[in-house]
Amino acid sequence: MHYSIIINPRAGNGDAKQVWQTIKSHLDGANICYDYQLTKENGDAEYFSRRVSQNRQVQTQTVIVIGGDGTLHDVLNGLIKAAPNSSAQVPLAYIPVGVNNDFAKGYGISLDPLKALQQILNAKQARRINIGHYHDAIKNQDQYFLNNLGIGFDAAIISRANGQSGRRRPLSRFGFFRHALGVLYNQQQSFTLMVQRQGSREFFKKAYIVIIANHPYMSGHLQITPTAKLTESSLDLIVAERKNWLITFWQIWKFTHGKLADSRFATHYRGRDFHCTTTSLEFAQVDGEEVGNQFMDLLISTSSYPFYQQSQD
CATH class of the missing domain: 3.40.50.10330 (Probable inorganic polyphosphate/atp-NAD kinase; domain 1)
Structure with a gap:
């Protein structure tokens, strides 16, 4: 080798x-x-x-x-x-x-x-794992991701955390929660999101959390959903709409404890193909890296790639 x-x-x-x-x-x-x-x-x-x-x-x-x-x-x-x-x-x-x-x-x-x-x-041999793929219809570009893709809320948290310190550190659950409240209070506005999948179409008029996950881990400690696995050809899409402050606070608590996907205050999809569009400029992140502020028209699907490495599992 x-x-x-x-x-x-x-x-x-x-x-x-x-x-x-x-x-x-x-x-x-x-x-x-x-x-x-x-x-x-x-x-x-x-x-x-x-x-x-x-x-x-x-x-x-x-x-x-x-x-x-x-x-x-x-x-x-x-x-x-x-x-x-x-x-x-x-x-x-x-x-x-x-x-x-x-x-x-x-x-x-x-x-x-x-x-x-x-x-x-x-x-002894390579094994193929699931990865995410999206086509940006506005820029006519293709990208692949291993962890997750987020629109709005988590991208704003990443930007806020990176901007407050020149030295990057993993966020604790409390730190993530603190940044989350700061983003909601100072920056994050809800936005209109359209999700198309399997011939159906659904509109979210006050979306603020939009996560497409390939596995559970995010920001070093969060387990955003227990169902996503690298060994399965599917992705999890979690959407939460902003409500009153009490419900929003509860959503953030659920998010930081990995329970938002099962909450009645969020919508959880699982599948291989999604089409997500926004009607406003929104920040996004891919695998923890900021990708800028833009209108979103993303066709999201699954692919696979060979990894030559044993797993501890």
């Missing part, structure tokens, strides 16, 4: 630099064949992964990402765009060094770098 390693040295507030040195020493000591690239700026991870796919020399090759969920997201998209045909896709593996490490928790990857590496080295 040959490993092509893409490292984001800024991940984990710079912890990835030391992690890479530890991993490198272990690989060299075991005479494992590898090459590596260090990212320096935004876009590098996707660019490097495209090059790996386009210049693939051997079939027994795997791309290892050392970084956070954002780096993993970029590498995944680069690999798929370079090789959309599933038979030509280079398998992925992951050593998490991010702030939240949502995908590692959803997949079952150790947060100890050497244990995560051993999960890769012990793997």
Whole structure:
């Protein structure tokens, strides 16, 4: 097996630099064949992964990402765009060094770098896992995601949390709740959302929480729904409408405790295809990264990608 390693040295507030040195020493000591690239700026991870796919020399090759969920997201998209045909896709593996490490928790990857590496080295074959895909009809762009896609509320929380500190830290449940109330009080307005699925259409006139999830974990500690699994070809869509302050407070409490999907104050869909549109400019996030303020016209579906790594589960 040959490993092509893409490292984001800024991940984990710079912890990835030391992690890479530890991993490198272990690989060299075991005479494992590898090459590596260090990212320096935004876009590098996707660019490097495209090059790996386009210049693939051997079939027994795997791309290892050392970084956070954002780096993993970029590498995944680069690999798929370079090789959309599933038979030509280079398998992925992951050593998490991010702030939240949502995908590692959803997949079952150790947060100890050497244990995560051993999960890769012990793997005997790749297995395909479910990933999300969306087509932005306004921009005519396609993107893939591993964790979740959010419109409105959670994107505003991510923006608020990132903007208050130059050093990113995982949010505690209390911290998330505090930011949530701040967003609702100062920023977040409800918006009109249309959801189309299986020939039906539903309008939400005061939507403010819109989450499309591929697995339960979000923001490092939240389990937003217990039903989403990487091993199943489906996604969970959770929509909550803003009511009076008492009900809104209850919704946020349910959200931070992973129980909103089962609440009577939210609508929970499960399926493979959704079409979500808004009539106003809204913020969005994909795999924990902000994607800007825009009208939403998203055709969301499932796909799959090979991962060459054992799970702790």
